Amino acid sequence: MNYFDYVNSDSQSRLALFLNTLSETNKTPEYFVNWEKVERETQKYELELTTLNYLIGKDNIAEVAKDLFIQQPQLLKAIPALLAARDRKLSILILDDDDNMEFVDLDFKNINIFKIDEYIEFLDNAGLLSFLKNSVQKNLVDFVYGVETGLDSNAHKNRSGTTMESILARKVEKTCMDLGYEFKEQATASWMKENWDIEVPVDKSQRRFDVAIFDSINNAVFVIETNYYNGGGSKLKSVAGEFKSLKRLIDSSPNKIEFAWVTDGKGWLTAQIPMSEAFQEIPNIFNLEMLRNDFIYHMINAN
Template sequence: MDFNNYIGLESDDRLNAFMATLSVTNRTPEYYVNWEKVERETRKFELELNTLNYLIGKEDIYSEALELFTNQPELLKAIPSLIASRDTSLDILNIDENDDMSFEQLNFLVIDENCIADYVDFINQAGLLDFLQNKAKRSLVDYVYGVEAGIDSNARKNRSGTTMEGILERTVSKIAQEKGLEWKPQATASFIKSQWDIEVPVDKSKRRFDAAVYSRALNKVWLIETNYYGGGGSKLKAVAGEFTELSQFVKTSKDNVEFVWVTDGQGWKFSRLPLAEAFGHIDNVFNLTMLKEGFLSDLFEKEI
């Protein structure tokens, strides 16, 4: 199906065509680990970690650790990375043998040198001293490298959106160059007004559109939002409602403004009803297959 056939369909038929061409994934090889970030986070404490190698295999490791941190308290700044925490200030619940609970806070960014024993007690109770004494066999820099790769995997859900933004930006950039259009990633309403003198009504004062494309010949702006959902959930209903509302805001502009939504993912199979409602209000809803087939280029070409 080409763009003209698709855009001329009734909303239910457009939805069916959209659902039939959803992609299996948008995960490029770069999705899995951001090695640049892993390297950066590991190198932050490379000196401290190399010094802490001293504790590996020590017999009386509690006393050794207490002495080491007393003499070099700044080494404690590396501890959160060893226990896979991005937080530098940790709130801790302690439960004693009588099940009495108490709370404390340990700041690993600004070390309290009067509480070194408290830090060491925490490190011990967290199992880190046992690891250093009995299980660590190699450099702690190498160990933290692996920890950071694991922590980075938690950011994968955010990378799906980043991947879609990258795909959109590359696609728009190419089309804009071919057709003599202007464009801006992460465009705000204020930028569009000041740069192109186009009024864009928005639902949020800080709204940033993933891309805005401007035709000087038509004095027209296309506003593009993109996302990807590999799994279902209540968020998809909220997103469909948000973009439906946003498209209605955009239509109230006194200027020539058109809204475009590029979305994809198998998650939409579990949220067909809210997506169907969005299709009833938003004319330009495309997926990755449609981008590949040149639908976005055809949309801009339609009036140029």
Template structure:
């Protein structure tokens, strides 16, 4: 793949090249579980969980639990972890036999010691007491490790973006080292002005560019944004529109500023029209295959 041929092609041709070289995934092995976070969240209540092992297999577990929590109410702080809930203050809908609705709130961060029975009623109705009495047969610390691993899957969407930022920064670092350039991850317009004396118009006061690269020789800044979309959806149209507008906005600077968009993912095949519009305005749209082929080395030369 030739950078110069790509960059000088018509927008429609660049789009076709881009779409034909999209990556099937950007998921590295580290994408699946953030073990550091799983370990950290589990360790928070390790002592409480070990104490709650006392309830495993107990007969008449409701009364045993009531007695335990009345003596040690702080043990209740571990309950959200056992029911796979990140919230420490839980709003609850209650339905009686005739489907009358009422609402109440349980604070598992600041335990109400005058309402221990209310906590126990919630724990029983959640099915947790039944699990502890009839199903649990090993350490609750090990059980929560499993729960936290499952909950961590909710963070995968953010990790996909983080992965792209990491790939981009590693590529930029190599280029900057080779050419003697400077760069800054999560750069703001104020940082760029104060450090490199280049004005960058921004559409949002708190706008942070994933990477900014500076050439002292050319007194020029390249602003690079990155993302990845493995699936389709309406968000892709909005993203394409946002970066089209941003690219047009930043280049109004009286200084030498160039916009670069590194994106990938087969989701883009479902957003052909908005992406085509973006290609009509943004020359530097690259994917991972293009980074692999040294496009940043050619661009930042």
């Protein structure tokens, strides 16, 4: 089905085609590990980590570590990286043998030399000293590369959304080059008013449309949101309702503004009722297959 047949079909037919052409994945090769970030985060403490190699295999490691940190307290700044912690200020709950609780705050950004014993006790209780003594095979820089790679994998959920934004932006950029239109990623209503003199009504002041396109000849704006849901959940219902309401708000504008939503993922198979309601309000709901078939180009060129 081409774009024109699609948008001129009834909402249930469009929904059926949408659901039948959902993609298995949106994972590009770049999805899996952001190596640039891994490299950057590791190199932050490369000097400190190289110096901390001195502790590897030491028998009296607590005593040696204390002496080392007294001489070079800045080495403690690398400790969160070894513990796969992004925070540099750690709040820790200490339980003694009688289950008495004590809360300790340790700052690994601004080192408190008077708390060296507390730092050492924490490293011991966290198992890091034992790890350094018994388990490290080579060096801590290589170890942190592995830690950072693992931490980066936790960003997969967020990266799925940014992948969709990247795919959409590349498609829009090519379309706008062909048609001679302007476009802006992460466009706010205030930016569009200032630069294009078009007032786009929004449901929240901090709303940033993933992409906005400006047709200066017809004084028209196209605003596009995108996301991807591989799994189900209440989030899908709320997003469908949010964009349905946003479409109504945009339609209330006297300006020529068109809203489109590019979304995909098998998660939508679990949220067909809210999606059906969204399809009744929003003609331009596309998935990746439709993006591949230039629905964005035809949507813009037809208006």
